[in-house]
Amino acid sequence: MATAVMNRLDPRSRAAARGWSDLTIRNVFIIPTIVFLIVFNIFPLIYSLGYSFTDFSAASNEPVQFVGLQNYRDLLTDENIWSNFVITAKYVIVSVAGQMLVGFGLALLLNRSFAFKGLVTTLLLLPMMMSAAVVGLFWRLLYSPSWGPINYIFGLGDFAWLSDPDTALYAVAITDIWMWAPFVMLLSLAGLSAVPKHLYEAAAIDRAGSWYTFTRITLPLVSPLLMIALIFRTMEAFKTFDIAYIMSTQPTTELISIRLYKQAFQQWDTGKSCALAYIVLIMVLAITNMYVKYLNRAKER
Amino acid sequence: MANVRLDKVTKQFGAHTAVRDLSLDIADGEFFVLLGPTGAGKTTILRLIAGLDKPTAGRIVLGGEDMSDWTVAQRDVALVFQYYSLYPRYTVRQNLEFPLKSKVHSYSRAEIDERIERASKILRISHLLERKTDRLSGGEMQRVAIGRAIVREPRVFLMDEPLSNLDAKLREALRAELKDLQMKLGGTFLFVTHDQIEAMSMGDKVGVLNDGQIAQVGTPQEIYNRPRDTFVATFVGSPAMNLVPGDLAGGKVTAIDGKLVVPVNGHAGSAQAGGVTLGFRSEDIRVGPDEATEAVVHDVENHGVEQIVTLRIGGHLVKATVPANVPVTVESKVRFGVDAAKVHCFDAKTGVNLTAG
Numbered sequence: 001m002a003t004a005v006m007n008r009l010d011p012r013s014r015a016a017a018r019g020w021s022d023l024t025i026r027n028v029f030i031i032p033t034i035v036f037l038i039v040f041n042i043f044p045l046i047y048s049l050g051y052s053f054t055d056f057s058a059a060s061n062e063p064v065q066f067v068g069l070q071n072y073r074d075l076l077t078d079e080n081i082w083s084n085f086v087i088t089a090k091y092v093i094v095s096v097a098g099q100m101l102v103g104f105g106l107a108l109l110l111n112r113s114f115a116f117k118g119l120v121t122t123l124l125l126l127p128m129m130m131s132a133a134v135v136g137l138f139w140r141l142l143y144s145p146s147w148g149p150i151n152y153i154f155g156l157g158d159f160a161w162l163s164d165p166d167t168a169l170y171a172v173a174i175t176d177i178w179m180w181a182p183f184v185m186l187l188s189l190a191g192l193s194a195v196p197k198h199l200y201e202a203a204a205i206d207r208a209g210s211w212y213t214f215t216r217i218t219l220p221l222v223s224p225l226l227m228i229a230l231i232f233r234t235m236e237a238f239k240t241f242d243i244a245y246i247m248s249t250q251p252t253t254e255l256i257s258i259r260l261y262k263q264a265f266q267q268w269d270t271g272k273s274c275a276l277a278y279i280v281l282i283m284v285l286a287i288t289n290m291y292v293k294y295l296n297r298a299k300e301r
Numbered sequence: 302m303a304n305v306r307l308d309k310v311t312k313q314f315g316a317h318t319a320v321r322d323l324s325l326d327i328a329d330g331e332f333f334v335l336l337g338p339t340g341a342g343k344t345t346i347l348r349l350i351a352g353l354d355k356p357t358a359g360r361i362v363l364g365g366e367d368m369s370d371w372t373v374a375q376r377d378v379a380l381v382f383q384y385y386s387l388y389p390r391y392t393v394r395q396n397l398e399f400p401l402k403s404k405v406h407s408y409s410r411a412e413i414d415e416r417i418e419r420a421s422k423i424l425r426i427s428h429l430l431e432r433k434t435d436r437l438s439g440g441e442m443q444r445v446a447i448g449r450a451i452v453r454e455p456r457v458f459l460m461d462e463p464l465s466n467l468d469a470k471l472r473e474a475l476r477a478e479l480k481d482l483q484m485k486l487g488g489t490f491l492f493v494t495h496d497q498i499e500a501m502s503m504g505d506k507v508g509v510l511n512d513g514q515i516a517q518v519g520t521p522q523e524i525y526n527r528p529r530d531t532f533v534a535t536f537v538g539s540p541a542m543n544l545v546p547g548d549l550a551g552g553k554v555t556a557i558d559g560k561l562v563v564p565v566n567g568h569a570g571s572a573q574a575g576g577v578t579l580g581f582r583s584e585d586i587r588v589g590p591d592e593a594t595e596a597v598v599h600d601v602e603n604h605g606v607e608q609i610v611t612l613r614i615g616g617h618l619v620k621a622t623v624p625a626n627v628p629v630t631v632e633s634k635v636r637f638g639v640d641a642a643k644v645h646c647f648d649a650k651t652g653v654n655l656t657a658g
């Protein structure tokens with residue numbers, strides 16, 4: 001089928017002179033990618049599924065025993081794991097909601113012409129391009145109780161954002177919002193600039209107020225792109241590891257992926273970690289699936 | 302309802318002047334048709350009145366009030382966009398509802414439904430009310446766009462070629478309906494078209510627009526019978542008025558190498574002798590054996606009850622309307638004459654009509 005749509009190689013090209021056919025060239029490009037995918041993605045995925053039914057530990061030489069669904073049973077009845085899930089859920093909700101609000105708000109502000117618009121947009125996109133490790137360290141400095149600028153600006157004295165168990169998670173979420181709101185902004189801007197100007201003109205003629213115009217015209221047309229931003233950010237937030245791990249050591253910030261890391265590389269409970277990884281994967285898939293269904297409905301309307 | 306006055310309005314887009322120093326008076330309750338070829342500035346004028354664009358110079362007065370600083374919503378005009386601008390994702394009903402839901406009205410549900418029903422009946426779209434607008438044909442979309450205007454009671458109705466996408470029969474029906482609606486509401490209508498038949502049949506008054514300037518304003522009869530210049534003369538009427546170069550001397554115009562001699566009346570009779578352009582409409586030509594000028598039939602177009610015959614005299618082509626029962630064959634010789642009372646005499650340089658004055 002692929003060969004049917006492919007253009008034939010130009011007989012005068014250098015490749016043809018070397019005696020290559022168009023099929024050879026296709027394979028040269030595609031096979032490395034496929035091999036890469038199989039070795040680094042598909043194989044570990046299947047291999048870890050196998051491990052998740054065993055008591056394998058990467059740190060010991062004991063013979064591996066098949067334990068059936070025992071790992072899954074243990075995990076799903078473990079109270080601590082549930083508290084990790086609750087923390088993760090809180091984190092996802094706060095940080096994704098924050099990103100959507102801030103990102104869409106910024107996009108609305110930017111969706112008009114003003115001086116240095118391009119420059120301002122680029123600057124706003126910078127956080128997204130930084131490494132999470134850098135961002136985490138940098139915000140730890142910002143949050144620093146004794147001399148961090150945040151406490152200084154808001155006059156909070158020596159409030160310890162990251163070592164207070166009640167605020168640590170939200171402090172991390174704020175950092176995540178800072179870092180990823182630009183992503184939502186970028187997608188929203190694309191959506192907003194795709195709303196035809198003449199619709200706003202028609203609404204003005206029809207004497208619609210600005211709120212009515214926003215909810216009836218802007219929002220429905222931007223919503224598919226907002227939905228895509230939401231899917232991406234939810235998946236990513238669910239899997240957050242780096243900034244939370246770097247910024248705080250509080251048990252209240254132990255996201256599921258941090259828990260997973262500890263289980264796998266501190267307790268060396270490899271089989272059980274594989275099972276946990278699978279539980280997380282299934283949850284992310286389920287949430288994404290729900291969103292995608294909703295997205296398709298929004299697009300159909 | 303209100304009257305509209307444009308006072309020396311100019312609109313420039315960069316270096317291009319779309320509307321030039323244009324003044325226009327539209328009386329309260331008048332059906333005014335703005336007629337002009339494509340690119341003449343018709344849409345620009347409507348957008349200026351609606352407030353979607355700001356004039357470069359001049360004032361727009363609505364109901365006696367200068368509207369220069371008013372927002373679009375404050376002006377309270379209805380505009381049928383040339384390209385419809387329907388709200389996507391909504392049904393026809395929701396589109397028609399949209400202007401009625403504005404806070405400034407606070408209509409009751411029953412009243413909204415009644416208005417929608419009335420408008421959709423006039424426009425023959427009652428069966429489409431629950432359909433999404435992106436599943437409509439062009440002509441259906443166009444009628445929904447009209448509907449969004451006529452559910453309201455604005456101060457002025459502005460319509461930008463609202464019937465351009467309809468078939469001949471529906472167009473005729475809607476012309477009558479719109480005219481009827483205007484009588485009932487007593488509304489001020491500014492109706493834009495490039496179709497001169499539409500302009501003639503609908504307008505209380507017609508303004509002919511040429512390159513951003515008003516060429517002539519008048520009743521359809523005035524425009525047709527006394528065109529102010531050659532642009533109006535050729536733009537209005539189908540087939541276009543015949544124009545041939547001639548010489549004016551002693552109250553007579555001699556044209557086509559002396560083969561056509563017509564006495565002219567009115568101001569032209571006393572005008573200075575010299576080069577002129579002689580104009581006469583196809584229906585003012587008589588064809589018969591006793592007429593003065595000989596011509597060859599160049600082409601025949603059959604239009605049912607009548608035929609448009611193109612006559613060749615020397616190097617000139619002239620169109621004549623002949624009843625269908627008169628036999629004419631291509632390349633045969635015929636004789637024709639021109640109704641002297643109906644000829645127009647235009648200045649050869651400026652194109653201004655010397656006959657009408």
Ligand SMILES: Nc1ncnc2c1ncn2[C@@H]1O[C@H](COP(=O)(O)OP(=O)(O)OP(=O)(O)O)[C@@H](O)[C@H]1O
Nearest residue numbers: 314317319337338339340341342343344345346495
């Ligand atoms: N936004 C704009 N920027 C630059 N030029 C414009 C703009 N809008 C209109 N023009 C120009 O102004 C002139 C008048 O345009 P307008 O749309 O008013 O014509 P029109 O009479 O409505 O023509 P049509 O019958 O084709 O709709 C045209 O030459 C057009 O190119």
Ligand SMILES: [Mg+2]
Nearest residue numbers: 343344383461
């Ligand atoms: Mg136009």
